[in-house]
Amino acid sequence: MQPILQLVGARPNFMKAAPVIHAADDRGLKQTLVHTGQHYDTLMSDVFFSDLGIPLPEINLGVGSGSHARQTATLMTSLEEVFANVEPSVVVVYGDVNSTLAAAVTAAKLCIPVAHVEAGLRSFDRTMPEEVNRVVTDALSEVLFATSPEAIGHLANEGVSPDRVHLVGNPMIDTLFAARARFDDEPVRERLNLHGDFVLSTLHRPSNVDDADVAVRIVKQIKLAAELLPVVVPLHPRGRELLSGAGLVDGQGVRVIDPLGYTEFASLMSVATVVLTDSGGIQEETTMLDVPCLTVRPNTERPITITHGTNRLVDPEGILNGITSVLDGSWVAPVDRPPLWDGRAGERIAGMLHVWT
Ligand code: UD1
Numbered sequence: 001m002q003p004i005l006q007l008v009g010a011r012p013n014f015m016k017a018a019p020v021i022h023a024a025d026d027r028g029l030k031q032t033l034v035h036t037g038q039h040y041d042t043l044m045s046d047v048f049f050s051d052l053g054i055p056l057p058e059i060n061l062g063v064g065s066g067s068h069a070r071q072t073a074t075l076m077t078s079l080e081e082v083f084a085n086v087e088p089s090v091v092v093v094y095g096d097v098n099s100t101l102a103a104a105v106t107a108a109k110l111c112i113p114v115a116h117v118e119a120g121l122r123s124f125d126r127t128m129p130e131e132v133n134r135v136v137t138d139a140l141s142e143v144l145f146a147t148s149p150e151a152i153g154h155l156a157n158e159g160v161s162p163d164r165v166h167l168v169g170n171p172m173i174d175t176l177f178a179a180r181a182r183f184d185d186e187p188v189r190e191r192l193n194l195h196g197d198f199v200l201s202t203l204h205r206p207s208n209v210d211d212a213d214v215a216v217r218i219v220k221q222i223k224l225a226a227e228l229l230p231v232v233v234p235l236h237p238r239g240r241e242l243l244s245g246a247g248l249v250d251g252q253g254v255r256v257i258d259p260l261g262y263t264e265f266a267s268l269m270s271v272a273t274v275v276l277t278d279s280g281g282i283q284e285e286t287t288m289l290d291v292p293c294l295t296v297r298p299n300t301e302r303p304i305t306i307t308h309g310t311n312r313l314v315d316p317e318g319i320l321n322g323i324t325s326v327l328d329g330s331w332v333a334p335v336d337r338p339p340l341w342d343g344r345a346g347e348r349i350a351g352m353l354h355v356w357t
Helices: 012-027 046-052 066-085 098-109 129-140 150-156 173-180 188-190 212-225 237-245 260-269 278-288 316-329 345-356
Strands: 004-008 032-034 088-096 114-117 142-147 165-167 201-202 231-234 254-257 274-277 293-296 312-313
Touching: 004 012, 004 066, 004 098, 012 046, 012 088, 012 114, 012 173, 012 278, 012 345, 032 066, 066 098, 088 098, 088 345, 098 114, 098 129, 098 150, 114 129, 142 345, 150 165, 150 188, 173 260, 173 278, 188 260, 188 316, 212 231, 212 237, 212 316, 254 274, 260 278, 274 278, 274 316, 278 293, 278 312, 293 316, 312 316
Parallel strands: 004 032, 004 088, 088 114, 114 142, 142 165, 201 231, 201 274, 231 254, 274 293, 293 312
Antiparallel strands: none
């Protein structure tokens, strides 16, 4: 029997893949897990495998960092060999990171079907590397698993036949719901000496942390916010240098810490007063946790978190106003939540992957 090849590479892939891998295991499907090593720090990778109960990858390519072209090219070269050896019946890719793109292109050229989980999201902003990855991956995928209804329209507009697209819900939310029973914010609060209300912030997008002017504008607002309530910032390695240079340092109400593991981060997020982020997944998670979320971006590929959730887009100068509106009770969010975000997306996807075994 040819295995299903599950492909992960970077932090946001792990929580999307976990429920699919578990559900496929429950069905007795043969799978091979390949980690590209795009994220390689213990805190960006290893910790998630133990936290989410994902088996250790059978193959780790250790690709590491590099320019987009170099990273993608190195990945494609290694993946071509892996796919030829494993001979998978289908390659399952997740989200929009460079590993997703590299695997989709390589598999398509070897005539191996690609299944894309989280297909059809569009920010319509091609300055985002992830948008390029989304468009190319979807164009090459044979089966497209959508997390959100508007994705179906986007794919239809790009000529994808509707019979290849399946609205399955959101596996990242499966992971969130499964972890809920383990949520405990006390240990991290104790470690940080954090009491009562607080802002939780993550920033790593190139548009925010690769541009010194933007970073300075954001940090200025974070410092103003920290005069009202503590701001906790688990810092992605990407933003470290520029944000620190822009003045984002520990002290005066700002707590800059290392990235947290999944359960620890989600525990803290579930009790945050406000979340300030530029992450895609966090927009979705805060929506289901009913935590107000300010997204420091001009657009989002996840508009459903605004129309059916707690998310709001802000520019850097809007950060303090957004936080104040939560504190003074004038923040209002829609009550409906996205359809099928019910914790069962992994089962639905595994059910459809069955045809390849
Ligand atoms: C990647 C994804 C992004 C996702 C993010 C989540 C792409 C194009 N981007 O961005 O969509 O939101 O992951 O984290 O794939 N680094 C480390 N240790 C690591 C990983 C990265 O120090 O384990 C540093 C390196 O300096 C590296 C930089 O972070 O150059 C960027 O890493 P990279 O994998 O290129 O993209 P991310 O910014 O992490």
